Amino acid sequence: MKLRSLLAVVVWLQPTWAFSESCRVVGISDGDSITVRCSDRPQERVRIAEIDAPERSQPFGKAAKARASELAFGKQVELEVVGRDRYGRVVGKVRLPDGTDFGREMIRSGLAWRYLSYSKDASLSSVEVEARSGRRGLWADSQSPTPPWEFRRNKTNSMKQRKKRRRN
16 A cells, blocks of 8 residues: 555656647746646646746846746747646746747846756856856846845745744
């Protein structure tokens, strides 16, 4: 019984098999999250694989969303589903109508980082280095902006501290 339960959990946790399909981008949440409609299925939120863009409340968060909109909103794109994240969102790579990789272009624009914890494409690091040296996007003002994963961690820690103070 335990083995069967363990097997069920392992199968459930396995990422969705990679496949590709044509979808229309119907929404942009931020620089690394879009909403697509594929075929006749309901629209679905997609987390762009391998990148992390500034949060909306971070410096350059609005610029990242604007660039994402400029690149993809209303366009027919090729979505390669590579899995699901811990929130159940589709994680995927998006190819724009001209063949450009959406995530790579966000990094090239200086409006996203290579998300090292989840990225397998080492070539994205050199694209990020080029954006830094070209002082594009978030690299224009500073060589060390706060990455979104640190921003989220700091925000979470601050919220925990405030809750703790209220209880005391």
